[in-house]
Amino acid sequence: MNGLSSKRSMKAGLPPGSLVHIGERRTDSVKITVFEYGEDHCDEFVNEDLETIASPKSESAVRWIKVEGIHNVDTMAKIGEIFDIHPLTIEDILNTDQRPKMEDFDNYTFIVAKIICRLDDEVITEQLSIILRPSLVISFHETQSDIFVPLTERIRGKGRIRKMGADYLAYGLLDAVVDNYFLLLEEIGEKIGALEEEITATPGKTTMQSIHDTRRELVQLRRAVWPLRDVMNMLALGETPLVSESTKLYFKDVYDHAVQSADTVEIYRETMTEMLTVYLTSVSNRLNEVMKILTVITTIFMPLTLIAGIYGMNFEHMPELHWAWGYPLVLLLMVAISLSMLRFFRKKRWI
Amino acid sequence: MNGLSSKRSMKAGLPPGSLVHIGERRTDSVKITVFEYGEDHCDEFVNEDLETIASPKSESAVRWIKVEGIHNVDTMAKIGEIFDIHPLTIEDILNTDQRPKMEDFDNYTFIVAKIICRLDDEVITEQLSIILRPSLVISFHETQSDIFVPLTERIRGKGRIRKMGADYLAYGLLDAVVDNYFLLLEEIGEKIGALEEEITATPGKTTMQSIHDTRRELVQLRRAVWPLRDVMNMLALGETPLVSESTKLYFKDVYDHAVQSADTVEIYRETMTEMLTVYLTSVSNRLNEVMKILTVITTIFMPLTLIAGIYGMNFEHMPELHWAWGYPLVLLLMVAISLSMLRFFRKKRWI
Amino acid sequence: MNGLSSKRSMKAGLPPGSLVHIGERRTDSVKITVFEYGEDHCDEFVNEDLETIASPKSESAVRWIKVEGIHNVDTMAKIGEIFDIHPLTIEDILNTDQRPKMEDFDNYTFIVAKIICRLDDEVITEQLSIILRPSLVISFHETQSDIFVPLTERIRGKGRIRKMGADYLAYGLLDAVVDNYFLLLEEIGEKIGALEEEITATPGKTTMQSIHDTRRELVQLRRAVWPLRDVMNMLALGETPLVSESTKLYFKDVYDHAVQSADTVEIYRETMTEMLTVYLTSVSNRLNEVMKILTVITTIFMPLTLIAGIYGMNFEHMPELHWAWGYPLVLLLMVAISLSMLRFFRKKRWI
Amino acid sequence: MNGLSSKRSMKAGLPPGSLVHIGERRTDSVKITVFEYGEDHCDEFVNEDLETIASPKSESAVRWIKVEGIHNVDTMAKIGEIFDIHPLTIEDILNTDQRPKMEDFDNYTFIVAKIICRLDDEVITEQLSIILRPSLVISFHETQSDIFVPLTERIRGKGRIRKMGADYLAYGLLDAVVDNYFLLLEEIGEKIGALEEEITATPGKTTMQSIHDTRRELVQLRRAVWPLRDVMNMLALGETPLVSESTKLYFKDVYDHAVQSADTVEIYRETMTEMLTVYLTSVSNRLNEVMKILTVITTIFMPLTLIAGIYGMNFEHMPELHWAWGYPLVLLLMVAISLSMLRFFRKKRWI
């Protein structure tokens, strides 16, 4: 039962609560860090025995258990047991296909959010699961992502967070996730700017591909941001008793940021659609251009070729052929015809 | 009144409650299996006389009557009578055109869901109707589908399901249906991936057809998933008293899965629309390519042909014709013109 | 005040309650049939004097007054007076431009639905107005439509309807209307199937027209079905006290059917949009095909013509002209060029 | 402060309540007509002194003050003062850019609607503002529109309106406005019919323009109808105590008509979109047609020209040139080639 599977379908037919890790295995080892902090102290324990983390080591205001690497099903089952977490919740944590959501259980609040980051020019979605309890936060990460480094530093460094409760820590985690969206949005924004210039200047075969790649990234981002908005709103409106009045204001702030990034995603999506139209129009305009050149060339050479053909006929009685100036006159006529044609086309703005 | 009809219209004009089977006849025989199980036992009876299944054979926590093959109208009417099911419900079971729904009657809850599976490269929709009562589940299947085999095995094999009530069995059936959607979605996902490569590499006449076939499958899937979401939500929110508090959590889980697959369907649909645009753009780009070649050829050969025409004229006084080097010079001129043209076009990136 | 007008505008400026028949006059005579029935009897009276229909002839559970032909404004005004119907209701019955609706008045419920049927290859919309009162139904029909024949037969033939009240009769009428939609939808479905084959096989100039005709029929159907859904829902939810608990279930059933047909209409509409894209793509593909042929021909013949032109030049010193094998060699060269070109194009899959 | 301005921007920066007339000045003089009527009498006073209209001349059930021409800001301010109307309301009346709305003030209900009429082939939007009070209606019109003539006649001619209150008069005004929409919709309907024939028969350069003109008219109509629907609904639902129970039914009727015309506008809009597609397809089909002709001509003449070129070559040893039947045989060959080509194209249905 500790097998790995990247396919959701591997679970079809299994009873509910069967623990199967769904998603890519992103890290090899599992790292569990426990932070115990209050206004005046902050202790850190790394990879302790699972049994010992069940109860706090010191009397601290807040405990944060940070689990990095969720593919070990046994470990996850053990954690679930120790902290009395519902099997369906553990299942949701293991299944990294979840959409952002908030669920209120009897003894804890379960929050799922998606971290989006770029890895080797590809956009990767990672799942962050948070279990919020009075004075305890357990967070599950797929990798040892570095977007939470500033938060960890603030805890170590006597930041305001040290004076606040577990709900504020949950806020801190989610705030880091949303702030990270802005980073990606800025990158995409720059990419769109570059694409816009490329389209009007030198649209090539890869342009279309870039447009579609960017749209796909936006779709991924949208999937992460849209439901998160609702989650933040529920937290800000106090759907769970675990969030205090003063922390609600902070969740309201994250909610505003989520709405803002959702807005930006929508505007970028519209821009992409517009760019597609511009691209198609430019393709169509180029076709027009090509057709015009073809028509101009055909129109200029066809009458000249006809004249040459006429004086190439073998009739016995063609007086012009015997004129001394016949040949230069015909050449002149050809030049005159070409010039007047060119003038006509210039007037029509075709060339 | 036991005729078969695959057309909804056959019913027009008949009084309500007239039992007519609407849909394709998918299996020849009707198979009725009765499961009676509790924590410590599990009995199975196949194709017993209809009268005898009315009352339980043993004192069991849960009875599951599984009816495979619904085309026999007489049998269905009999079952309706024995278990006191409203004629409109029996009508709905027979009419396999139903959309997923949940209806709460006085003495039972009626649930309709759609099973979607692939048969010989075609996507088939099958109807699953569930009658849920305290400690009794009657399920109606069009065929002897094998998507419920794991569930049956869990019942036979002392799974947790043996300790739970009838509502949990209903959940198990619906969970199997939704899990099955993921299987189909993965298949479609792979197909889309293949299509994407086909479009950018070698788009042919069948590409368009494949795109449309896939879209049609998605439309079918959407019809099944969208209303099921609402049904699951109603069950999770406790719209019926037959679902216990603890089972609601499981229905919430299926609801999440249904939302997830509905999301995936939408994303796939958008992808298909995008692929259509890519296809059309590539068609339009190829037209451009063809036009460019045509223009290049016309532009290169027309002046050459004119020159040949000019020196084919029969004027008496054409000094060039008498030059010893006239012919090779003209040939050289032609080569020079072609080369400079080719250079021009290369500069314009047409070739 | 008994004039006929097919234009809604004829009414502009008239006071409300002015009775003007708006719509086409579909039948010449007005036929009023009165059914009086109960569990054990069923009497029918045709075209009685208007005064005498005011009071029932026998003590019956239900009276059904069926008015076929509504263009006679005087008759309508009289009926309105006899049965104490609000002038605005009579106006609505006469104005066949109504959209389906349900209105609850003090002493009756007024329901409007649209019957859609095909007449001489054209789709015709007809209005059905129903006045529902305790134990009385008055129905107004534009023509002597035959979609209610089965219902009438059931009343005459001791069907269950004979045991039910007036609300069940109203249900029977509306059920017949919705069942009729399925008939039309099946016809349209078959037409779409034929169109799909036509498009991929031999798209002609009439294809586009057929697509648009079918879309128009769907729009008409949609206008009839969408608001009817709400009407059915209101009746099923018991917005009017005239519908009994047990009949509500039947209205719920019609509601389901209406939703189902609305769904099908939407799917057909999407299919039509898709077919339009397929059509346009095939047009665009054919253009591509034509352009390729043009380019192939131009590319093959232009160099050949140039060669012929070159050896048609009149230079004195052209050694090839004097070779014995010059002519056949040139012909061979031409054949070689054509063949290599054809090969090249076959490789490029242009021919 | 009595200047005229057709620009909304002229107001930017002015304090609220600054009275500026925004819109075109449509009439030169201001005409104020006062109707005082009851069941048994009806008096009319035209252009009385403003002071004297403050109090009724007789004891009448209803007073209707009809102000035609609203550009005189002084007059408007005076009326506002006399009847104790909020400055913001007067501002709204003067600003003819309002969208239809209903506002309930302490002592009156303020209703804005838009009259749409055709003037010299252009569609003009005019604003109608109504102040409804117990037994008093003040209506403000931009011009002396004749769409209220029938209403006036009914008041003068002992119509039912004479027995009803001020709310019924307000209904009469709004009913006239909505009825007028149908007139315009019918005109547009006829125009669309003509356009449809034009498109399939002889689409020209003006067709596109006509399509867009019609769409613009529909957009204007939509702006007027959509918000009016809500206004009518609010009046029908009794959002204001000034509308009596019996009159609500009439407002419900106007609401139905507004919904109906909004529906028609939507259907016309869809039709216009569809016509655009048909137009574009026909343009694209014609391009195909032209390309086919070009290809047919090129394909037929190119080989013939090549043959002529071949026999125009000057090789010494070309046996065919010396044959007696060479010339007619070549001509025959050309005819044969052309005919077989034509046959081929006929088979391909290109010509």
Place this chain on the structure above:
Amino acid sequence: MNGLSSKRSMKAGLPPGSLVHIGERRTDSVKITVFEYGEDHCDEFVNEDLETIASPKSESAVRWIKVEGIHNVDTMAKIGEIFDIHPLTIEDILNTDQRPKMEDFDNYTFIVAKIICRLDDEVITEQLSIILRPSLVISFHETQSDIFVPLTERIRGKGRIRKMGADYLAYGLLDAVVDNYFLLLEEIGEKIGALEEEITATPGKTTMQSIHDTRRELVQLRRAVWPLRDVMNMLALGETPLVSESTKLYFKDVYDHAVQSADTVEIYRETMTEMLTVYLTSVSNRLNEVMKILTVITTIFMPLTLIAGIYGMNFEHMPELHWAWGYPLVLLLMVAISLSMLRFFRKKRWI
């Protein structure tokens, strides 16, 4: 901590409440003006020491502290401290990426709106933040915008505003913002009119660009107007106790104006979409035109060239060559063919 950053991403990872100015630095100096006014007086103080503005200088009905230039983070932090403003609010003021919103805090109401103005042919969005308290308004501006000059003048010049409270001043600020939208909308309207003429008359390569520029401006405007509508509605509905009954009417008025401008934005957006279609159609029509010309020319010259080729053949036995009138007859034949072709094309309306 007083650095400047135009990038939202600079904040990622910082604790909430970290004050960083996000946006362009639009002005160099910070100017703080304090207005203290009542019905009978109005005092103004510019750039006083920050400490001294904490308490009013005189007993005035209303104090307005206008802060122009928000990039100095220290100053902002100081203001926040003095007036007891929540750190998140100060953060929002500094972050000029906010969308319009209204937040109700314990001791103040916080309103954000966007000023849109044109600067050097580019559309600039500027943020206006308002803190509303009983008898105190603090407004934060990015630049010394002149759109509030009329308001300031009204305060100095004994306008009605002098008699009203702080809520009316907030209304005055927001009203100026919305009025300013109309100015921009009028400009855009004129630009659209010019574009419409350009498209039908002389569509060039810049036309497409102008269409897209205008669409982008509309998108910007839409982002500002849509959420402001909700803000105005909330203020009009009395979501905050700081707005008095009488001022609500004024907010209702601004709400109406916001709805109106949002409507206009939508209509302009639709117009732009339509213009794009017109542009694309005209491009496609021009292609058609070019193709027709090409076809006409090819069709006319090809047979003529063939005839010339035929009589250029070197057969010994070509009787026509020896006819005295052969040459002029062939020329006549060519003219005849051209003329009949031209006629044919004129009949087909191609030329």
